[in-house]
Amino acid sequence: MSLPTIRTVGVIGTGVIGASWTALFLAQGLKVIVTDPAPGADGKLREHLRKHWSAIPSAKVTQDEYLNNFKFVKDIDSHLGDIDMIQENGPERLDFKRRLFAHLDANTPEHVLIASSSSGLPSSEFVTECKNNPARILIGHPFNPPHLVPLVEVVPHQATGDAYVTAALEFYRNLGKDPVLVRKETPGFIGNRLQAALCAEAYSLVSRGVVSAEDLDKTVTSGLGLRWALTGPIMTNTLGGGGDFNHFMSHLGPALKTWLDDMHRHEFDMDSQHVDVLKERVNEWTSQVNLKEVEERRDDRLVGLIKSQKDFSEAGISR
Numbered sequence: 487m488s489l490p491t492i493r494t495v496g497v498i499g500t501g502v503i504g505a506s507w508t509a510l511f512l513a514q515g516l517k518v519i520v521t522d523p524a525p526g527a528d529g530k531l532r533e534h535l536r537k538h539w540s541a542i543p544s545a546k547v548t549q550d551e552y553l554n555n556f557k558f559v560k561d562i563d564s565h566l567g568d569i570d571m572i573q574e575n576g577p578e579r580l581d582f583k584r585r586l587f588a589h590l591d592a593n594t595p596e597h598v599l600i601a602s603s604s605s606g607l608p609s610s611e612f613v614t615e616c617k618n619n620p621a622r623i624l625i626g627h628p629f630n631p632p633h634l635v636p637l638v639e640v641v642p643h644q645a646t647g648d649a650y651v652t653a654a655l656e657f658y659r660n661l662g663k664d665p666v667l668v669r670k671e672t673p674g675f676i677g678n679r680l681q682a683a684l685c686a687e688a689y690s691l692v693s694r695g696v697v698s699a700e701d702l703d704k705t706v707t708s709g710l711g712l713r714w715a716l717t718g719p720i721m722t723n724t725l726g727g728g729g730d731f732n733h734f735m736s737h738l739g740p741a742l743k744t745w746l747d748d749m750h751r752h753e754f755d756m757d758s759q760h761v762d763v764l765k766e767r768v769n770e771w772t773s774q775v776n777l778k779e780v781e782e783r784r785d786d787r788l789v790g791l792i793k794s795q796k797d798f799s800e801a802g803i804s805r
Contacts, residue, residue: 489597489653492570493517496562498586499575500527503603503632505534507573508556510633513545514661518556519565528558542633543789544662563593571599571657573626578604587623588615599625599653605678608671610643621647625668627675634788635662635704639675640727690754693764699771715791716798 494571495511497504500522505516508531511518520531532553539549547555559565572590576582582600596619602609604625613620625641632638638658642651658665668675674682684706692699705757713722720731727734754760 489599489649490570492599494519494568494570494652495568496565497521497575498562498570498572499577499603500524500531500534500690501575502630504573504575504680505531506630506632506634507575507628509535509538509542509552510661511557511573512552513539513542513547513633515546515551516555516611519562519569520556520558521560521562522558523560531558531637534785537635538631541789542786552750561563566590566594566598569594569598571601572797573601573603575603578607580607583607583612584615587612588617591616591620591623594618596622598622599650599657601654603627603632606674608673609646610640610644610671613643613645621645622650624650624654625675626665627677628663629677631785634785634792636662636792637677638663638665639668639677640665641668641671641675653692686754687749689760690749690752692767693754693760694752695767699768710755715795 492519495631497508497511497518497520497770500508500520504520504522508520512535522528522531535553539545559564572594574583574586574590576586582626583604585601586600591613594600600623602612602623602625605627609625612622616623620643624643624646625639627639627641629635629637640651640658648649648657655665655667666676672679688702691697692702698703715726723734725732727737754764
């Protein structure tokens with residue numbers, strides 16, 4: 487089964503993620519119908535679009551087209567027949583998503599792809615009330631900010647149709663994204679689980695006074711993160727083994743087990759007094775930093791980094 491070309495996207499929720507998705511969709515020449523019940527959401531979205539126009543890479547339209555090819559509506563129901571795809575960005579609450587997706591499934595044409603930006607809730611948990619065509623529902627989880635960071639995790643549930651999975655992957659690729667297919671549902675999916683594992687150890691090291699919060703971050707940005715931006719952990723380890731992953735595991739496997747055993751002994755407890763110690767040590771550093779400037783510099787550098795990363799990949803070297 488082939489699905490119609492996606493030309494009009496419905497965006498539900500215009501918080502940080504929804505507004506960023508909207509900016510990307512518009513910059514790629516798509517028509518967008520947007521809704522959000524929050525007071526002042528329309529004005530905030532327009533401000534976000536104006537602010538981020540210059541940062542969006544590879545825009546296919548003029549700024550005027552970008553700013554005027556969307557409609558903000560209070561009730562999206564009367565527009566559901568005109569939409570080819572929906573990107574949902576509502577609260578990360580199971581009860582909310584169950585009600586919303588049951589409503590969307592019942593009121594949209596069967597061919598419409600419905601994706602959730604959920605960062606951890608698998609779609610199998612909120613399609614339980616969908617009776618029309620739950621096979622077209624899946625996760626399309628971006629990484630913040632979606633208009634810049636290429637990764638999208640496409641996570642089907644067990645009954646998602648192959649045609650819809652293919653359509654989602656193709657849609658995100660056509661936006662210039664770099665989607666990955668998560669073949670089995672797992673809480674938190676892939677990126678957030680990897681992030682959680684690293685952060686848990688980071689929290690432990692900082693709360694125990696092994697390293698300052700600032701130097702912990704520097705360890706990633708000046709070391710691990712530089713390599714991982716070009717070759718992920720598996721390829722980095724393979725290269726570290728002289729091009730042989732087996733050699734890497736044989737050579738560093740025993741040491742790795744020792745480190746992991748120690749990490750388990752000092753595992754960070756999110757329900758302990760260590761959380762307060764962690765907060766204090768992090769705030770000692772971040773309270774002295776202009777966080778708005780940090781965010782702006784990050785987004786500015788991301789554009790160049792993503793271009794360099796793409797050039798690296800196109801040279802025939804897999805990230």
